[in-house]
Amino acid sequence: MTQFEQKPEHYWWTKKNSYLIYFIREINGIILGLLAFLFALFALINYYIPTPPTLVIYTLLIYLLQASSIIFTITWLIAMPQITPFQTPAWLKRILAITLVIIWITLSYLISNYAFLYHP
Amino acid sequence: MATGGAGRIYGHSTNSAINTGDGIALSYNAGAALKDMEMIQFHPTTLPNGNLLITEAARGDGGYLLNKHGERFMKKYAPERMELAPRDLVSRAITSEISAGNAASGPHGHYVNLDIRHLGAKTIREKLPTVRSICLTYLNIDPIKNLIPVTPAQHYFMGGISTDLNGNTTLKGLFACGETACVSIHGANRMGSNSLAECLVFGHSTGLQTAKYAASNKHTDSNYIKSKLEKENQKISSLFSASSPFTVFQIRKAMQETMDNHAGIIKNETQLLKGLATIKELQEKAEQIRIKNHSLVFNNELTSLLELKYMLIIAEATLTSAIERRESRGSHFRSDYPTRNDQQPPEHTIINEAHGKMAIAKAPVKINQWKPADRKY
Amino acid sequence: MEIKLKIRRYNPETGQLIWEEASVPFHQDLTVMEALDYLNDHKQKQISFRHSCRMGICGSCGAVVNNEHVLMCQTFCRDLKQPIVIEPIKNFPVIKDLVVDIKNGMEKFRTALPYTKIQSNHTSEKSGYKHLLQSPTQRKKIEQSSQCIKCMLCYSACPIFAFNQNFIGPAAAALADRYNKDNRDHLKESRFREITKDEGIYKCSFIGECSKVCPKSVDPSGTLQKLKIAGVFKSPRKSIPQKNK
Numbered sequence: 001m002t003q004f005e006q007k008p009e010h011y012w013w014t015k016k017n018s019y020l021i022y023f024i025r026e027i028n029g030i031i032l033g034l035l036a037f038l039f040a041l042f043a044l045i046n047y048y049i050p051t052p053p054t055l056v057i058y059t060l061l062i063y064l065l066q067a068s069s070i071i072f073t074i075t076w077l078i079a080m081p082q083i084t085p086f087q088t089p090a091w092l093k094r095i096l097a098i099t100l101v102i103i104w105i106t107l108s109y110l111i112s113n114y115a116f117l118y119h120p
Numbered sequence: 121m122a123t124g125g126a127g128r129i130y131g132h133s134t135n136s137a138i139n140t141g142d143g144i145a146l147s148y149n150a151g152a153a154l155k156d157m158e159m160i161q162f163h164p165t166t167l168p169n170g171n172l173l174i175t176e177a178a179r180g181d182g183g184y185l186l187n188k189h190g191e192r193f194m195k196k197y198a199p200e201r202m203e204l205a206p207r208d209l210v211s212r213a214i215t216s217e218i219s220a221g222n223a224a225s226g227p228h229g230h231y232v233n234l235d236i237r238h239l240g241a242k243t244i245r246e247k248l249p250t251v252r253s254i255c256l257t258y259l260n261i262d263p264i265k266n267l268i269p270v271t272p273a274q275h276y277f278m279g280g281i282s283t284d285l286n287g288n289t290t291l292k293g294l295f296a297c298g299e300t301a302c303v304s305i306h307g308a309n310r311m312g313s314n315s316l317a318e319c320l321v322f323g324h325s326t327g328l329q330t331a332k333y334a335a336s337n338k339h340t341d342s343n344y345i346k347s348k349l350e351k352e353n354q355k356i357s358s359l360f361s362a363s364s365p366f367t368v369f370q371i372r373k374a375m376q377e378t379m380d381n382h383a384g385i386i387k388n389e390t391q392l393l394k395g396l397a398t399i400k401e402l403q404e405k406a407e408q409i410r411i412k413n414h415s416l417v418f419n420n421e422l423t424s425l426l427e428l429k430y431m432l433i434i435a436e437a438t439l440t441s442a443i444e445r446r447e448s449r450g451s452h453f454r455s456d457y458p459t460r461n462d463q464q465p466p467e468h469t470i471i472n473e474a475h476g477k478m479a480i481a482k483a484p485v486k487i488n489q490w491k492p493a494d495r496k497y
Numbered sequence: 498m499e500i501k502l503k504i505r506r507y508n509p510e511t512g513q514l515i516w517e518e519a520s521v522p523f524h525q526d527l528t529v530m531e532a533l534d535y536l537n538d539h540k541q542k543q544i545s546f547r548h549s550c551r552m553g554i555c556g557s558c559g560a561v562v563n564n565e566h567v568l569m570c571q572t573f574c575r576d577l578k579q580p581i582v583i584e585p586i587k588n589f590p591v592i593k594d595l596v597v598d599i600k601n602g603m604e605k606f607r608t609a610l611p612y613t614k615i616q617s618n619h620t621s622e623k624s625g626y627k628h629l630l631q632s633p634t635q636r637k638k639i640e641q642s643s644q645c646i647k648c649m650l651c652y653s654a655c656p657i658f659a660f661n662q663n664f665i666g667p668a669a670a671a672l673a674d675r676y677n678k679d680n681r682d683h684l685k686e687s688r689f690r691e692i693t694k695d696e697g698i699y700k701c702s703f704i705g706e707c708s709k710v711c712p713k714s715v716d717p718s719g720t721l722q723k724l725k726i727a728g729v730f731k732s733p734r735k736s737i738p739q740k741n742k
Contacts, residue, residue: 001417001509001510001592002509002512003509003590003591003592003598004507004509004512004514004590004591005590006585006587006588006589006590006591006597008587008588008656008659008660012656012659013656015564016564016706018704018705018706018709019656019704019706022656022702022704022705022706026702079703079705082703082705082708082718082719082722083718083719083722083723084719136549136550136551136555137548137549137550137551138549169526170551170552172551172552173552254552257553257571258526258552367538367541369537369538369539412541413543415508415509415510415593417509417510417592417593418545418592418593418594418596419543419545420537420543420544420545420546421537421541421543
């Protein structure tokens with residue numbers, strides 16, 4: 001009598017929404033690190049040998065890095081309300097996540113606008 | 121043996137699907153004595169669909185039982201204790217209300233209402249969370265705002281394999297404890313939560329006794345065991361065949377209906393005798409059932425057939441003991457003998473296997489501290 | 498009216514894995530467990546599955562119904578899209594049809610040291626049994642994590658356990674937390690030493706699916722993250738950690 005071993009498939013993360021969000025969160029972390037490294041590399045290259053192609057890639061990297069960090073922040077802010085010290089129902093978790101994202105956006109706007117007032 | 125009770129012989133029971141009394145029937149077949157099989161406790165508050173249990177704590181914390189006219193009918197049956205009267209009294213009260221036409225009727229039968237709204241949302245959420253979640257899941261009602269429909273159903277077997285305080289049965293080397301056993305610490309009526317205490321206390325003591333016995337005895341001849349196993353294997357193989365005159369479901373349903381109608385909360389001699397005759401017929405029919413699927417891995421058809429045969433033995437034992445006890449005592453109530461026989465000292469009903477039939481004997485009840493008194497509530 | 502079911506069946510003797518389609522007469526209160534019982538009783542389908550209490554308290558009837566991990570006795574067919582697809586729970590070997598072998602998951606509970614020893618110098622006449630008492634406030638602390646019914650749905654939903662069968666898992670970690678927070682317990686040090694080993698709580702990746710599927714709202718996911726933090730302070734490592742085989 002053989003038992004049937006159930007092995008997970010390679011595409012297990014497409015099966016459910018929460019698996020997909022987790023996968024995006026983790027993959028995005030790796031991508032973020034990679035992009036940050038490339039950004040630093042191209043910043044260095046552009047400082048010493050600025051050429052049109054490297055400038056284009058540098059600009060592209062800025063946008064990609066921005067997108068990646070936004071995704072990183074949002075996916076981790078969504079994960080935060082799951083470890084409150086008190087019991088929270090699912091709808092409250094969603095509201096907390098949205099509140100955190102709104103706070104982050106507001107703070108980012110204020111800092112990006114008024115922090116440069118002190119830039120010499 | 122610690123295989124639990126046999127509530128599944130009834131169609132309306134709070135018991136799990138696996139409570140088929142296998143241990144009791146196996147021990148009877150092997151020659152152990154059964155005790156007080158007629159003592160069956162019916163719980164008054166179960167949901168009409170599926171007979172899921174609504175705990176007694178709902179009444180203990182102050183719930184009211186109302187009939188369809190909205191009155192607390194327990195006033196007529198137990199004016200002092202009201203809803204906190206013993207379970208058998210409340211079950212009989214609800215049954216009387218149903219026969220008198222004072223109970224509402226729904227898709228799953230007649231029911232009365234349990235009202236816990238006056239306890240307040242805080243108490244219900246803190247002290248009765250399971251009641252609330254069962255009502256929300258299975259009935260889509262919130263007991264904070266609605267009434268809970270309840271009806272009585274079979275709940276517990278006070279009887280079982282006869283044991284002494286150490287768990288020894290009448291068969292040497294066989295021990296039993298829990299709902300399967302009848303030390304008789306519950307007598308004819310079990311108090312709430314005492315079955316849990318029984319499992320803790322007697323599980324511990326019987327376990328230790330069994331271990332001591334096993335450690336102090338030599339091994340049995342393994343050839344003897346092998347030959348017995350061969351016989352069992354042959355018995356099971358003989359059950360496999362392509363065609364069968366009946367299905368397990370048909371016989372089981374007939375047995376459950378018989379027990380519900382003939383051995384319910386209120387019993388009488390004619391109904392019990394009719395029930396016994398039907399059960400004996402069903403036993404013969406069950407002998408003819410055959411299984412098509414030959415598998416020996418998780419063959420649930422085979423296990424249901426074996427369980428059906430065990431359940432029929434227990435049904436027969438219950439009915440036989442109930443006929444013999446011509447009085448009403450505790451949860452065993454007979455409409456033809458409605459009073460307790462106080463002329464003679466109380467006795468246990470013992471059942472043994474003799475030449476393929478059930479032989480009944482009586483044994484005196486050991487009364488230590490609490491003597492039977494008048495049941496006035 | 499009839500509803501359609503699609504059940505994944507496995508025959509251990511032939512090794513065949515098939516999808517069985519069947520239909521069951523519908524009524525408002527029909528649960529998935531009752532539908533399977535109907536198929537066995539009236540249509541002789543002989544589908545093997547575990548079920549016992551019928552009210553969501555024993556944890557036997559776990560299954561994946563329409564890609565959701567549920568207890569079959571609590572899932573009503575009126576809420577499900579047809580055809581209702583029923584599969585056994587994942588990450589455990591299938592014995593037959595919907596029955597799986599959960600031995601691997603149950604063994605993980607040993608790592609959580611789910612017991613406590615009564616210290617012998619406390620049972621004197623003077624102290625009585627004070628060290629065994631627990632007030633309602635203290636009971637409330639372990640209320641949530643003691644609700645676990647060992648249904649193994651969280652192990653089935655956890656992708657870490659899917660790829661690594663040595664991972665301690667959500668239910669075992671919640672059980673460890675239940676004993677840690679118990680005021681009568683004093684095995685905290687040894688317990689933290691056990692669960693912070695290599696295949697212990699630090700393998701958790703905070704996916705959060707276990708808390709979503711738990712039928713008793715035990716929240717193993719949140720508990721694991723808090724255990725991770727507490728584990729850092731509670732068990733200082735003095736040597737290179739040994740691999741937990």
